[in-house]
Amino acid sequence: MRISDLLNQEAIDLNAKVSSKMDAISHLVDLMDRSGSLSDKEAYRQGVLAREQEGSTGIGEGIAIPHAKVAAVKKPALASMRVNQGVDYDALDGEPAKLFFMIAAPEGGANVHLEALARLSKMLMDDQFREDLMQADSVSGFLGIIDRKEAELDAEVQKKESGKSSGEMTVDQQGYPVLAITACPTGIAHTYMAAESLEKKGQEMGCPVKVETQGAEGAKNVLTAEEIRQAECIIIAADKNVDLARFDGKRVIVTKVSDGIHKPEELIEKGLHGEVEIYHHIAGEETAEVKGEGLGRSIYKHLMNGVSHMLPFVIGGGILIALAFLFDDYSIDPSNFGKNTPLAAYLKTIGEFSFGMMLPVLAGFIAMSIADRPGLAVGFIAGMVAKAGCTFANPAGGDVNSGFLGALLAGFVAGYLVLLLKKLTAKIPRAMDGVRPMIIYPVVGILAAAVVTTFINPFMGIINTALTNALNSLNGTSKILLGMVTAGMQSTDMGGPINKASYVFATSQLSEGNFEIMAAVMAGGMIPPLAIALCTTFFKNRFTEKERQSGMVNYLLGLSFISEGAIPFAASDPLRVIPSCIAGSAIAGGLSMAFGCTLRAPHGGVFVIPTIGHPFLYMGAILIGSVVGCVILAVLKKPLQKMGK
Known part of the structure; x- marks a missing residue:
């Protein structure tokens, strides 16, 4: 499949007028929709925004390649636009983006389009190619430049293959001093751009570099055992796990895929002449940490890894326990409420099994994030020791x-x-490598972690008990204030660290029996998209047609407790949207606390309303908070006509 098969004239705009990153994404999505490639435009846009949260696709050099691989894509396609004055796109080099290619890839099915997308990514690393595209005076001329460059690349590939078949000595046979692997989470664009950058810079430096790309269509240009044996150094430029076992005993540099794009000379020079650690593979290990990550970011990443794996257990168990109370008969035996009937007893038992895994899973996957697979079992047992509250005086x-x-x-x-x-x-004989993952890590690791956890349990118990008692003793104004603060945090960064800190705190209190905080936090998280949806409905003159269309989707997102639906509006107008949402969330959280609403399940939105304590009052709190947020936003945003639009 050729690039021209993916990019048609209707999806190209050479004179786009956009003023922000969100405008750029919205315009590109509209262009993509014109090609008939999307079954759900808004779902695709949310997929693009989710990819941007992982890291900006503004790769520098005036290029941005936003993309998503989601079910909302009916067929693979490209959309392109040129912003001649440039627009701030949070690019890695801080420069405005001018040339955009948006990629839409279907979630499943054949991947015949991926070769064309990989080819486009490599082409964009050519300075002259980008300049030619910026100078194109028509859409047909723009497409013609792409076709000619693609044909040129095809000819180069054929020439290389012809040289191999004729018996000419190639670099593959002579060996490469530096090898590399590039990989990014989606495997669509950055993987191939990093590969092209490394190969191109290697040629300029007189040091041929062979790059294996681990993209969405699988590994290509795979490094051979002989090439690895002859290489002086291997560069791993990746933002996802890469199997390092085959590089045992070689000098290995592990870095980010963006460094492969922007720092190829530095990486190659370091690989040839710098101090690079020799990698020693250990059975059971597969990956290595990216160097240069800050301590705070590293700790946050490990914590979020544990929390993300823990949440399915908490959500599933919490909802089943809540359903048990919903289906039980309190009058049979108040002291056994939740297990009085066979159905309720079964639901509560299964829910407790799931809920009881929360703490071991949290600890296990935090440990695995830090130490890879050898840390999983050690973390699980340490988490169980913490959950049981073991002490040296009472090991049970x-x-x-x-x-x-x-x-x-x-x-x-x-x-x-x-x-x-x-x-x-690390210094034990190589012949004993198998002893480490099979005996040393599980036996010594589990024992050592259990001993340390047992030692700190009493101190953590004091802190936890004091916190629980303090929360339980709150009443009146203090209780309402806590609900306002934790709920308001949900609207500060819409899924960011502050939002997650509030959510994790509320989740942690479920195991302590404090169900009111979770109710307040979920109410706060539902407000941003609901407030925006109401405002786009009742104050239409404050929003563009595109924004009003997106606002309708936010009703569903808000009712489902997906606060990320507000991100596009917050990003385009943060000084008005964020304060409005914070105010609405704080009001909803405070009212939820005042009404004594409780929630045993940490997710679900309106779908778990029947399991909430005082459900009608809870819905009232959400409605009031949404209206408050809506009205404040309407007051802060002026009608578009008054702004000259």
Whole structure:
């Protein structure tokens, strides 16, 4: 498949007028929709925005390649636009983006289009090609430039293949001093741009570099065992896990895929002449950490890895427990409420099984994020020791309640203990490598993590008990204020660190029996999209036609507790949207607390309303908060006519 098969004239705009990153994405999505490639335009746009949250697709050099691989794409396609004056797109080099190619890839099915997308990504690394596209005076001329460049690349490939078949000595046979692997999460654009950048810079430096690309269509240009044996260094430029086992005993540089795009000379020079650690593979390990990551970011990443794996257990268990109370008969035996009837007893038992896994799973996956697979079992057991509240005086547990905080700390202890064991055993004979993952890590690691966790349990128990007692003692104004603060945090960054901190805190309190905080937080998270949806409905003159269309989707997102639906509006007008949403969320959270609403399930939106304590009052709190946010936003935003639009 050729690029011209994916990009038609209706999806190209050479004179786009956009003023922000969100405008650029919206305009490109509209162009993409014209090609008939989307079954759900808004779902595709949300997929693009989700990809942007992982890292900007503004790769620098005036290029941006926003993309998404989602079910909302009916067939693979490209859309392109040129913004001659440039627009701030949070590019990696800080420069405005002028040339845009948006990629739409279907979630499943054949991947015949991926070769063309890979070819386009490589072509965009050519300075002259980009300049020619910027100078094109018509859409047909724009497409003609792409066709000619693509034909040129095809000819180069054929020439290379012809040289191999004729028996000419090639670099492949002579060996490469530097090898590389590039990979990005979606495997569509950055993977191939990094590969092209490394190969091109290697040629300029007189140091041929062979790059294996691990893209969406699988590994291409795979490094051979002989090439690896002859190479002086291997560069891993990747933002996802890469199997390093075959590089045992070689000098390996592990870095980000963006460094492969923007720092190829630095990486190659370091690979040839710099101090690079020799990688020693350990059975059971597959990946290495990217260097240069800040401590705060690293800790946050490990914590979020544990939380993301924990949430399915909490959500599933919490909803089943809530349903047990909904279907039970309180009058049979108030002291056994939740298990009085066979159905309720079964639901509550299964829910408790799931809910009971929360703390071990949290600790296990924090440890795994830190130390890879060897950390998983160690973290699980440390989490169970924390959950049981084991002490040296009572190894069976039950004396203290270290709770969520104890399990969280246990996960970090387990992970870093395994890392310590790796370093301490790094010098053992190679013949004994199999002993490390099979005996040393599980036996020594589990014992050491359990001992440390047992030691800290009493201290964590004191902290956890004090926090629980303090929260339980809150009433009146203090209680309402707590609900306002935790709910308001949901609207500050719409799925960012502050939002997640509020959510994790509320989730942690579920295991302590504090169900009111979770209700307030979910109410706060539902407000941003609902307030925006109401405002686009009742104050239409404050929004463009595109924004009003997007606003309708926010009704569903808000009712489903998906606060990210407000991100496009917040990004385009943060000074008005964010304060309005924070105010609405705070009001909803405060009212939820005042009404004594409770929630045992940490997700679900309106779909779990029947399981909420005081459901009608809770819906009232959400409605009032949404209206408050809507009205404040309407007051802050002036009608478009008055702004000259």
